[in-house]
Amino acid sequence: MIKLIAGPMATLSHQGLRKIIEGFGGCDEYYTEMINAASFLTHGKFESFYALNETAADKIVWQLTGKDSTPMAEAALELCSLGGIGIDINMGCSAPEIYKTGAGISWMIRPREETHDMICAVRDKVKLRLSAKIRLGDEDFTDEGFYSFCRMLYDCGIEQLVIHPRTKKEKLARPPRYFYVENVAREFLGKMNVVLNGNVKDVSSFNAALRAAPSVSAVMIARTSAQKPWIFAKLKRAMGEGASPEQNSAFIQSAENEPLKIDRLAVGLEYIQNLRTDQPPEFWITRMQRFFAYYCDNFSYGHYIKSKMLNCKSLEDAERTFTSYFDEVKDDRWEKV
Ligand SMILES: Cc1cc2nc3c(=O)[nH]c(=O)nc-3n(C[C@H](O)[C@H](O)[C@H](O)COP(=O)(O)O)c2cc1C
Structure with missing residues (x-):
């Protein structure tokens, strides 16, 4: 059964939106907007709002962003105490204000040992499921570099991998390259969940994505979860699941x-x-x-x-x-x- 996941979106994927999606019958997992690990640990005035979990507490995945492994591991440990499905590491965000600090997609670009060590540090602290959300890499990425990066994530203990198959600079208007997602999903079938993300916005684009990547275990929807919070209800109906109208x-x-x-x-x-x-x-x-x-x-x-x-x-x-x-x-x- 294909799972449906609400994607992480800074300023949008918060409890207020989760409540609305739940009102339509919900989805299988809710990724939170990215939570900056170092800021979260300061317990500042706004941080508790990122950690609200009164709605769909058991379906939340806390997404962490950061540039250093120690605060990421500490923040992961703290967020795990709130329950939910797991912790996700943001390795895909290509907004300049994020990757220029060494966070987001820069984890796909910097020396691989650093990324390996960061994931192992987080893995050591996390007792829930550990996932990562990635892109294809920088503009000069190679197929072999991308696939071996995915293997490294699996070897470090990543249990679910969300792939948004665009490069660092590719805009959201450009078609995502689903065949990369399918290749990874096929390689790790039964070993690591692989989630397709990018441009799924209705029943026909959902079906097209699954035709291109039939081995994935879940589909993640970000922008359309804000535009049409009822999208999951419609997709469930199309799959013959969920409540009737x-x-x-x-x-x-x-x-x-x-x-x-x-x-x-x-x-x-x-x-x-x-x-x-x-x-x-x-x-x-x-x-x-x-x-x-x-x-x-x-x-x-x-x-x-x-x-x-x-x-x-x-x-x-x-x-x-x-x-x-x-x-x-x-x-x-x-x-x-
Ligand atoms: C406003 C906005 C904020 C986003 N914030 C995040 C984020 O915090 N973490 C992350 O991993 N991706 C973030 N993304 C990327 C989305 O999760 C997703 O990968 C991308 O929008 C493609 O999926 P879609 O076509 O379903 O929107 C953001 C995207 C948008 C449009």
Whole structure:
């Protein structure tokens, strides 16, 4: 059975979004947004928000980022005490502010012994499942270099490997190269879970990804989990699993004898409300803006509503602005099940 995983996204993959996805029936694993190991260990004002686990506690994977092995191992140990499925090491983030510090994808580029030693240090502390999320490597990566890197991760004790098959500089618009994922999945079948990530956004792209990489054990979805938090419910239905629309309380009937639908207005308002309960006030506006940058792509006048949401100065303002859009474009409120 193919598992479905909500991918890690800085500023987006927090408890507020998890709650919404769970409301639609959930997915199998939730990767958290990356948690900076050294900052987490300071127990600063905001760090506890990264570690919230009131929702779907047993399905959480804590994703760690960092440049030094000691704080990564210590932070991993601390996060393990909160339970969940496991710890993930971010080796794929190619945002300059991350890799230039020696974190993220720089673990795929620096001398291999350093990466080996870091993983072993984290492995020693972690009693839960250890995973890693990688890309293909730098622009000059070679097939042999990539495959031997994956073998090194397995030898160090990585039990689940998420592959986002693009190079460091390749943008998200470029097609991911699924055949690399399939080759690794086939080599490690029965030994290490291999997870495909990149550009899965609906039933047809999900099926296409699985045709290209039939040996993977799971598919991870990042951006679409924010744009359409109901994506996992739709995929489960397509696979013949999960609740039927009639059993799913997130699917509603707007009028008698009408087909069941998803209320996109209610989902947006619920997200804003979740920010109040699950995020510190200092993060409210930026996190509202980051979510609606994706969520507004659902709408006919997406650019229009997106720019209005980006200009909101308070959550109340965001609620009013978002609600009033549906006075203007009534049909946009409903997503077909
Ligand atoms: C806004 C944003 C934030 C992201 N943050 C992280 C992160 O914290 N850790 C990580 O490993 N990948 C991060 N990613 C990469 C995604 O997890 C994923 O690999 C990428 O978006 C491709 O998958 P998708 O096509 O399903 O979105 C981020 C991507 C986006 C768009």
